[in-house]
Amino acid sequence: MDQKYMPEKIEPAWQKKWEDDTLFNVTEDSTKEKFYLLEMFPYPSGKIHMGHVRNYSIGDVVARFLRMRGLNVLHPMGWDAFGMPAENAAISRGVHPAKWTKENIDAMRAQLKRMGFSYDWNREVSTCEPEYYRWEQLVFLKMFEKGLAYKKTSSVNWCASCQTVLANEQVEAGKCWRCHQEVSSRELDQWFFRITAYAEELLDFCKKLPGWPERVLTMQKNWIGKSHGVEVDFPLKGRDDAIRVFTTRQDTLFGATFMSLAPEHPLALELAAGMPQEEAVRTFIEKTRKQDKIIRSSEDLEKEGVFTGAYCRNPLTGWDMPIYIANFVLMEYGTGAVMAVPTHDQRDFEFARKYDLPLVVVIQPEDTALDAETLEAAYTEDGVLVNSGSFNGLPNRQAMEKIADFLEEKKIGNRTVQYRLRDWGISRQRYWGAPIPIIYCEDCGPVPVPEADLPVTLPLDLQLGEGGQSPLPKSADFLNVSCPRCGKPAVRETDTMDTFVESSWYYMRYASARYEKGLFDPEAVAYWLPVDQYIGGIEHAILHLLYSRFYTKVLRDLGFIAFDEPFTNLLTQGMVIKDGAKMSKSKGNVVDPNYLIEKYGADTARLFSLFAAPPERDLDWNDQGVEGSFRFLNRIWRLVTENLEVLKNGPSPVNQDTPSQALHRKTHQTIQKVTEDIKRYHFNTAISMIMELANETYAILPLREETTGAFQEAVRAMLRLLSPFVPHITDELWYQMGGTTCLINESWPAFDSSATKVEEITLVIQVNGKLRDRLSLPVDVTEQAATEAAQASEKVKRYLEGKTVRKVIYVPGKLVNIVAG
RNA sequence: GCGAGGGUGGCGGAACUGGUAGACGCACUGGAUUUAGGAUCCAGCGGGAUGACCGUAGGGGUUCGAGUCCCCUCUCUCGCACCA
Known part of the structure; x- marks a missing residue:
């Protein structure tokens, strides 16, 4: 009697066999073409979710497909194991972050294995292990040496609920990217990575990453925010020095009627000193500096300012320009000083109206004269120059160049570029992270930990504080050391590194995960890297992907590697949606992969997540759709098991009769189409083509002597074509049919172009x-x-x-x- | 506001360089089988007054021919947003 399709029985058995046969373990082999396929590693939260199922199913299809095509495929998995949820669990449940993390990893590893993904588990990497982060500390020291890691006091984004600092990239619309609480600002002594030193290259290579989605490149480009302009000196009245401003609108220079300084500008207080306004200026500066950073940089903040009492001179018109302190001017961008052109900049316009400052129109439409008196908003469109001396009559685009030339000629200013990108703040006032390998000595200042003393191990015998504060500053054992330079008592840095540092290089570690003599074995990295195909969520379009690109360039310049970009091709998969919303606990629309595996098996979970939508689009989860995928696998199961005797024999040659030839043709058309579709990641259409083949194969039943050959051919091709999607059922049926090798080691079917021809x-x-x-x-x-x-x-x-x-x-x-x- | 990407049956989605719109699946309808339910199998399934018509957000254009190319409008999603 035929056996029913019971995935819960066959799947674990095959997973065991694959593991026993070490089917997925790879080594460097110079005779084979390599392919490094990588999916973003997960944070070990304890359970996989549908996003993981989808992401890793996509990757597994590609990995198995390329394996069958004869490539040497590196397909590793690991854990982004540092981070706050571990600390939160420690606080709420009293479990140590290390224990919590380890247990979660074990649970998730088991789940991933239960999904049948073809990972080389020998290369598993967990970023919270000293064997991993010690190399990150080494890189930190090298960066420190080169000035790429440095410390400065600055106003930083502070998340009160997470009790830590956030990088600019980690603040989303004024809220913490992780806990969504309001972010405020604080003055703190922080470590930074000089990512701005690579701004130009990070931008430039956007053009050189043809394998990346346009969307991601655009987001990175916007984030880096390059603008061309000029720096111009405005001489201070009654002094020898000048205020330097950056502007992209030098064509409006003749309309600059006052000057706005950031409250943090070094000249702000100095200029007001001794003036009647001094007290007002001091009060205003204090008030603004106390103000929340995010509120301060939001568009709807009322523009406010105060006159310093000082003046500077417009170098082109010679006018005296009153100098104001304005709350909307940012010290971090440009020079912290802005020449105000109220007629052609909306912010300056509002400011001028409020404080009754003069307006001069210098650009207007070709056929209309603008009147500064009656202007209701700044005129920011293109136009023709007026009131601009010898530049009158020029279209403003041309005037930009002409005025820039003029400024350079007269040595009043220079063409320059500015970036929106700021340096990457990596200090976190957290416990569960990689310690920053620095020692503070009263005499020597910050001293790097000697390389021989690495790793600076995170002590595991500490108890977390009530409010989530790091226990490191209170741990005498950790804290107290002697200065490596002078031997005097000194203390360790107690901040840990942003977890994005770990994820900036884990993909290199996989090349030689157990290597003990350095970050990685240079030969292994030379063989495997860069990653040929990276797959993950669009939410990392800026954060992780920009940091990784930066870190790669740093490692290159430190001489560790020879390539420029870490990920040659990038696929960003869409979210998993249910009932019109992203799956989330708060929405109550979460589908647990465990439930699916129990009810339908891993193959169905994989198949549906690949069939329901193309990878880049959002996937609308539909329980009935899952039933359909399960039904299809049952159909395949019956097709084979009910014809096992015939399938065990052969394959015999395809007969010349019409039904045989039709099926033969369909088989080869399917091979062709599925191969092409997998290559371009159109898994949904590949699967639907196999469904068509299954339908036509059914149609030839019941079998007759002469149709046997075509039937055998169709089924044998079908199982191989399906195996990257649903590896368990296909291996099971393959063996039932008499196969003796797992399908991943079989070769991908070739299509016969003469067979696909029609008369x-x-x-x-x-x-x-x-x-x-x-x-x-x-x-x-x-x-x-x-x-x-x-x-x-x-x-x-x-x-x-x-x-x-x-x-x-x-x-x-x-x-x-x-x-x- | 700026930038990017989308709008195709009841639903998820197909349609390579312009050339049969709606593959495949879900849902639904009818039939077979069954004591019944489920499962399975067969058939149908864009709309319509069911032979000549209309249909890919709406409007215009190019073309022998437009979901696909061009222009305008509407709408949705995402990213950035006082960056001088």
Whole structure:
């Protein structure tokens, strides 16, 4: 009696066999073409979710497919194991972060294995292990040496609920990216990575990453925010020095009527000193500095300022310009000083109206004169220069160049570029992270930990504080050391590194995960890296992907590696949606992969997540759709098990009868289509083509002597084509049919182009572009014969009645269009 | 506001360089089988007054022919947003 399809029985058995046979473990092999396929590693939260199932199913199809095509495929998995949820669990449940993390990793590893993903587990990496982060500390020291890691006091983003600092990239619309609480600002002594030193290269290589989605490159480009402009000196009245401003609108220079300084500008207080305004200026500066950073940089903040009492001179007009302190001017961008052109900048306009400052129109539309008195908003469009001395009459775009030339000639200013990108703040006032390998000595200042003393191990015997504060500053054992330079008592840095540092290089570690002599074995890295295909969520478009690109360039410049970009091709998969919303606990629309595996098996979970939508789009989860995928696998199961005797024999040659030839053709068309579709990551259409093949294979039943060969061929191809998607059921059926090798070690089926050829084609006949008939004609029909056949058609004749044929369009193999009127 | 990407049956989605719109699946309808339910199998399934018509957000254009190319409008999603 045939056995029912019971995934819960066969799947674990195959997973065990794969593991026992170390089927997925790879080594460097210079005789084979390598392919490094990587999916973003997960944070070990304890359970996989549908996003993981989808991400890793996509990756596994590609990995298994390329393996079958003969490539040496590196497909590793690991854990982004540092981070706050571990600390939160420690606080709420009293478990140590290390224990919590380890248990979660064990649970998730088991789940991933239960999904049947083809990872080389020998290369598993967990970033919270000293064997991993010690190399990150080494890189930190090298960066420190080169000035790429440095410390400065600055106003930083502070998340009160997470009790730590956030990088600019980790603040989303004023809220913490992780806990979504309001972010405020604090003055803190922080470590930074000098990512701005690579701004130009990070931007430039956007053009050199053709394998990345346009969307991601655009987001990175916007984030880096390069703008071209000029720096201009405005001489201070009564002093020898000048205020330097950055502007992208040098064409409006003649309209600059006052100056705005950031409250943090070094000259702010100095200029007001001794003036009647001094007290007002001091109060204003204090007030603004106390103000929340995010509120301060939001557009709807009322523009406010205060006059310093000082003046500078417009270098082109010679006018005296009052100098104001303005709350909307940011010290971190440009020079912290802005020349104010109220007629052509909306912010300056509002400011000028409020404080009754002069307005001068210098650009206006070609045919309309603007009146500064009655202007209701700044005119920011293009136009022609007026009130601008010798530049009058020039279109402003041209004037930009001319004025820039003029400024450079007169040595008043220089063309320059500015970036929006800021340096990456990596200090975190957290416990569960990689310690920053620095020691503070009263005499020597910050001293790097000697390389020989690495790693600086995170002590595991500490208890977390009540409010989530790091226990490191209170741990005498950790804290107290002697200065490596002078030997005097000193203390360790107690901040840990942002976890994005770990994820910036884990993909290199996989190349030689157990290597003990350095970050990685240079030969292994030279063989495997860069990653050929990276797959992950779009939410990392800026954060992780920009940091990784930066870190790669740093490692290159430190001499560790020879490539420029870490990920040659990037695929960003869409979210998993249910009932119109992203799956989330708060929405209550979460589907647990465990439940799916129990009810339908891993193969169904994989199949549905690949079939329901193309990878880049959001996937709408539908329980009935899952049933459909399960049903399909049952169909495949029965197709094989009910014809096992026939399938065990053979394969015998395909007969020449019509049904056999039709199935034979469909088999080879399917091989061709599925191969092409997997190559371009159109898994949903690949699967639907296999479904069609299954339908046609069923249609040939019941088997007769002469159709056996075609049937055997179709089934054997079908199982191999399906195996990257649903590896368990296909291996099971393959072995039942007498196979002795797992399908991942079989070769991918080749298609016979002569088999896909047809003798007859359906030619579409149109009259004036409208479909009127379909004719079955030989493939090699001549244009003349096709045209004649078309005009002979009864259906077509009716439409031609009373009309003259003016033209006939013939597209070989497709259609005949008769133009008549 | 700026930038990017989308709008195709009841639903998820197909359609390579312009050439049969709606593959495949879900849901639904009818039938077979069954004591019944489920499962399975067969058939149908864009709309419509069911032979000549209309249909890919709406409007215009190019073309023998447009979901696909061009222009305008609407709409949704995402990213950035006082960056001088």
